[in-house]
Amino acid sequence: MSGQTLFEKVWQDHLVVPETPDNPAVFYIDLHLIHEVTTPQAFDMLRERGLPVRRPDLTLATMDHSTPTVPVPSLGELDVVAEPAAAGQIRQMIVNCEEFGIDLLGFDSEHRGIVHVIGPELGATQPGKTIVCGDSHSSTHGAFGALAFGIGSTEVGHVLATQTLLQRQPKTMAVNIEGTLRPGVGAKDIVLALIGRIGVDGGVGHVLEYRGSTVRGLTMEQRMTVCNMTIEGGARAGMIAPDDTTVEYLAGRPRVPQGADWDAAVTRWLALPSDDDAVFDLELNLNVSDLDPQVTFGTNPGMVVPVTGQVPADTGDLSFRKALDYMGLAAGQPMLGTPVDVVFVGSCTNSRLSDLRETASVLQGRRVADNVRMLVVPGSQAVKQQAEAEGLHEVFQAAGAEWREAGCSMCLGMNGDVVPPGKLCVSTSNRNFEGRQGVGARTVLASPQTAAAAAVAGEIADPRALLNH
Amino acid sequence: MEKITRITSRTIVLPQSDIDTDQIMPARYLTTTNKEGLGDAAFADWRYDDQGQPIADFPLNAPGAQACQVLVAGNNFGCGSSREHAPWGLVDFGFRAVISTRIADIFRNNSLKNGLVPVIVSADVHETLLANPGAEVTVDVDSRTLTLPDGSRVEFPLDGFSRHCLMEGIDQLGYLLSQAGAIAEFEQDRPLQP
Numbered sequence: 001m002s003g004q005t006l007f008e009k010v011w012q013d014h015l016v017v018p019e020t021p022d023n024p025a026v027f028y029i030d031l032h033l034i035h036e037v038t039t040p041q042a043f044d045m046l047r048e049r050g051l052p053v054r055r056p057d058l059t060l061a062t063m064d065h066s067t068p069t070v071p072v073p074s075l076g077e078l079d080v081v082a083e084p085a086a087a088g089q090i091r092q093m094i095v096n097c098e099e100f101g102i103d104l105l106g107f108d109s110e111h112r113g114i115v116h117v118i119g120p121e122l123g124a125t126q127p128g129k130t131i132v133c134g135d136s137h138s139s140t141h142g143a144f145g146a147l148a149f150g151i152g153s154t155e156v157g158h159v160l161a162t163q164t165l166l167q168r169q170p171k172t173m174a175v176n177i178e179g180t181l182r183p184g185v186g187a188k189d190i191v192l193a194l195i196g197r198i199g200v201d202g203g204v205g206h207v208l209e210y211r212g213s214t215v216r217g218l219t220m221e222q223r224m225t226v227c228n229m230t231i232e233g234g235a236r237a238g239m240i241a242p243d244d245t246t247v248e249y250l251a252g253r254p255r256v257p258q259g260a261d262w263d264a265a266v267t268r269w270l271a272l273p274s275d276d277d278a279v280f281d282l283e284l285n286l287n288v289s290d291l292d293p294q295v296t297f298g299t300n301p302g303m304v305v306p307v308t309g310q311v312p313a314d315t316g317d318l319s320f321r322k323a324l325d326y327m328g329l330a331a332g333q334p335m336l337g338t339p340v341d342v343v344f345v346g347s348c349t350n351s352r353l354s355d356l357r358e359t360a361s362v363l364q365g366r367r368v369a370d371n372v373r374m375l376v377v378p379g380s381q382a383v384k385q386q387a388e389a390e391g392l393h394e395v396f397q398a399a400g401a402e403w404r405e406a407g408c409s410m411c412l413g414m415n416g417d418v419v420p421p422g423k424l425c426v427s428t429s430n431r432n433f434e435g436r437q438g439v440g441a442r443t444v445l446a447s448p449q450t451a452a453a454a455a456v457a458g459e460i461a462d463p464r465a466l467l468n469h
Numbered sequence: 470m471e472k473i474t475r476i477t478s479r480t481i482v483l484p485q486s487d488i489d490t491d492q493i494m495p496a497r498y499l500t501t502t503n504k505e506g507l508g509d510a511a512f513a514d515w516r517y518d519d520q521g522q523p524i525a526d527f528p529l530n531a532p533g534a535q536a537c538q539v540l541v542a543g544n545n546f547g548c549g550s551s552r553e554h555a556p557w558g559l560v561d562f563g564f565r566a567v568i569s570t571r572i573a574d575i576f577r578n579n580s581l582k583n584g585l586v587p588v589i590v591s592a593d594v595h596e597t598l599l600a601n602p603g604a605e606v607t608v609d610v611d612s613r614t615l616t617l618p619d620g621s622r623v624e625f626p627l628d629g630f631s632r633h634c635l636m637e638g639i640d641q642l643g644y645l646l647s648q649a650g651a652i653a654e655f656e657q658d659r660p661l662q663p
Contacts, residue, residue, distance in 0.1 A: 016655045017648060022629050026648050028655055038552065040502035045642070054652075066500055085500035092502050136551040136575060152553035152579035154641075162645040164652055168628065170574075200487050201545035201571050234548055236574050300487050300548070319486045319543065412496045412550075421519070433491040433549060435514045 003275025005172050006241050007207045010147040010272070014130045016164055027167040030129040031058055031146075032159045033115045034102075036093035037065040037414070038134030042157035043096040051161045053100040058163060060124055061097050062105040063090055064114045066414045069377050069404035072107050086415060100160075113380020113406040116140040116348035120224065121382055123253025127242035127269035132159060137348045137430065138237075139230040143223035144250075145242035145272050147207070150231065170236045171281040173206040177214040179289030184464035186358070187222035188350060188428070188447035190214070191229040192294035194286060196304030203235025206282065209274065210240050214288055220249040221354045228349045229430050232301040241273035293463055295335055296432045296445040298323035303432075307450060307462050310334050326434055327442050328424070335460050338444075341423035343374040343401075343455040344437070345448055347411035350428035351379030353386050355448045360392045362452035362466050363399040369458030374401035375417065377409040401455070413438045426454040470584045472638035475609045476565045478538035481528045482602035483512075488542055489549035490576060494558045496550075507554055508561030528602065529562070538565040539606055541598045545569065547576025556580045566608040568615070570595045581631050582641065588615055588625045610635050 004012070019025035032055075046053065053059060066086035072078055075094075078087045097104035105111045111118055116137050119125040127145035132138060134156040141148035151165065158165055177190065195202075208230055210223075218226070223240050230238030247266055250256050257265045292306035303323060305312065311324065314331040324331060329338070345351070345359050359376065368374045376396045378384040384406055387393055393403045410417040411429035413436070419425040421440030428451050429436075432443035444460065453463035498510040516527050523530040540559065546569040547555065556579045559567070566586040577587045586608055590598070597617065598604070604618035610632055614622045627635075634641060 016651050024628070024630055026645065026651065028652070028659075037499050041504055041553075044503070049642075051646075083500065089500050089502055134551060134553075136549065150551035150575050152551055152556075152575065152582065154553060154579065154582040158642055158645055161642060162649070162652060163656075164645055164648070166630075166641055166645065200548050201573070204545070204571055204574060232549075234545070234573060300489065302487075317486075318484060322485060412491075414496045414499060431489075431491065431549060433489045435495055436491050439495070439497075439514060439519075 002279045003277040005274040005278040005280060006145060006209055006239055006272055007147060007172050008278070010128055010130065011169060013128065019168060024166040024168050027165050028130065029058070029132050029159050029163055029165060031060065031119070031124055031131040033119055033131065033133035033138070034059060034061045034156065035065055035115050035133070035135065036063045036089050038153045039096065039156055040089065040092050041153045042134070042160055043100065045154070045157035046100070046161055053102060053160045054163045056101045059102050059160070060119060061093070061102050062112050062115055062118060063093055063107070064406070065408045065412065066090060067407045068415055069407045069409045069417055071405055075107070083416060110381050110385070113382065114348045114351065114408055116228065117351060117379030117383065120144065120220070121253070121380055123250050123256040126250065126256065126265070127246060128272050132165065136231045137228050139235070140224050140228040140348055142227040142230065142237050142239040143220060144246055145239060145269065147237055147239065149237045171206045173203065173208050173235070173282040173284065174280040175208050175210050176283065176285045177210060177212040177288060178285070179214055179287045181214070181288055181291065184449060184467050185291050185293055186447050186449065187218060187225040189291055189294045190288055191226045192296070192301065192304045192445065193288070193291055195229065195233045195301050196294070197286070198233050198284070200232060200300050200302040201234040203230065203233040206235050208235045208238040209280070210238060215240055216243065219354065220245060221352045224352070225349055229301065232430060242269045293447060293450045295450060295460060296443070297327065297329055297335060299326055299432055299434050301430065301432060301445060305335060307335055307446070307460065336462065338460040339424065340372055340426050340454045340459055342419050342425035343368070343372055343451050344377070344410040344425055344427040344429060345451055346375070346377030346379070346409050347429035348379065348408070349430045350448050351377060351383065353383055355428065356383070356387045356392050358448040359452045360395040362449055362456065362463060363401065364395050366399055366456045368400040368455045372455050372458050374455045375404060375410055376401050377404045378406050380406045410437055412436060413441070419443070426451045426460065470638045470640060473565060473584055473586060473635045474611050475607060476538050476586070477605065477607040479603050479605050480539045480541045480598060481534055481537045482541045482599055483528060484543050484599050486543035487545045487548055490547055490552050490555040491549055493547070493555040494552055499552060499554055504557045504561070506561070507558035508563070511558035511562045535563045538563055539608060540564050540567045542567060542569045543599070545571045545573065547573040549573070551575045551579070553579045553583070556583045556585045560585050568598060581635070584635065584638070586610060586635060590615065590623060590625060594623055
């Protein structure tokens, strides 16, 4: 018998009732992350049946999607800075958490932030855990060797009520990444190139494990960027085996085990990596030594080219043509030099301290072009504080960028931070779908450095030209 | 959830591939705290012009469209965001089944919980259906078959548990609650910190 993959070890460890040909498995969830947008209907489901939340202690609640990124001095003033529907949803979240006994990291908490940024930051995200959230970018937490995936609101209700889900075992895919990244190329470029290769449906039905020397060399924040966008390749989840980098990141964080429990946890975590003789259903190899910074040209994250490349030739495909028409780009056109109206640095993909440092390294001593609006939105209030302690906000503001409070912001434009119709935004977020950042908005996905370079140039630019100055 | 055994209906065809849930239900409609009225918002950015008026040649605006219960979509339907507002909107519009060559995992899970049958077909069958909007098909949950306009039948994958839940209109929460004993036992051996 062959050994087990990381995924299989975590899967096996959470089977309350194993699956049979007739019935799916009853699968235990260690950590349930909740936010204001995908939970109201789930709490109603509990109310209708008179059910309590089974494990409020395993539920981590915050507000991020529809929250303003300007300061909210008090809840009474929420209506001044938020749309009425968004304000109503935020108030409902406060009521729901109070009624069901869940601690909410709300506007008064220094820990509030994007749910996928604060889970790791607090040390609540740990290797070997099962983690779900009513949000597809739950895949982020797989960077720690957790099995983490997005669920719908009905399933949010299932977890609130029972701490379990009904699940069928997915298949596994190894993504072996080798090679040394060149300067100016980062984790975002790796994952964009991967999605460009497998397409937005390449991972359907599979849990990916990112492996190889390149992955081992990535920091935890870089690993989170890679795992975060796993869902954009259609995969159920993405995972990276825990190692010393993982343990170092978690050490001393508020919610990790303490004392002897910490030592026991570390021993358990470091036994999780896939066995040498483990077999994956699929394997894929990616060499990143020659990788250039990547950008999207179309309306899904699989429509990717190097920043120095061109929009591909017209294949006659309906969806391809519709995408180019929406983006206002022509087949064969170079990406460099495409005029830019807005630049957004933020989102659960790229809003952590290292992302902000990279952005600042390009903006330092430069100005955002006159015709460009640039928004920098930290992933959490803690990231905001750290960035300000380093003076990064001064670099952004001196360059002419807006520096905001934490939240999802312009990634999905639910909170009023939107890109106007027909305008082009270079964004460090994860989705370039039609209308994602506002009705008629055009999105080009890129790394923080590529986004910052676009802000300075006022057009899509190669960030490597601005490094080491 | 209403019971679904068999759906016979004309189809609506949206041939684009990779239709994501942001198209099915744009984010600005997600500030709702209930499920009502989302059918009017389904495909809003493809369905209405910038004045909010229906775009005449969009298939969901065609006369009789709301009587169509089967949506045929291009390859890989429902990718992207996990928002259950997407299937809520499709069901509220009147759809009971969606047919494609591939359906995204989270969307598929959400659909099964809301009485929207995900039907996966081969590229050949898909091509035929895409080329014949308005054709009548039958989705039979009981026999897990799709009857095509020419009367031929093809099978589609649907696990026994999902089939049972659709046919009986069963909410899966009841099943999970019945496992409370096993869950409590599991938790006893598993001291956890949040």
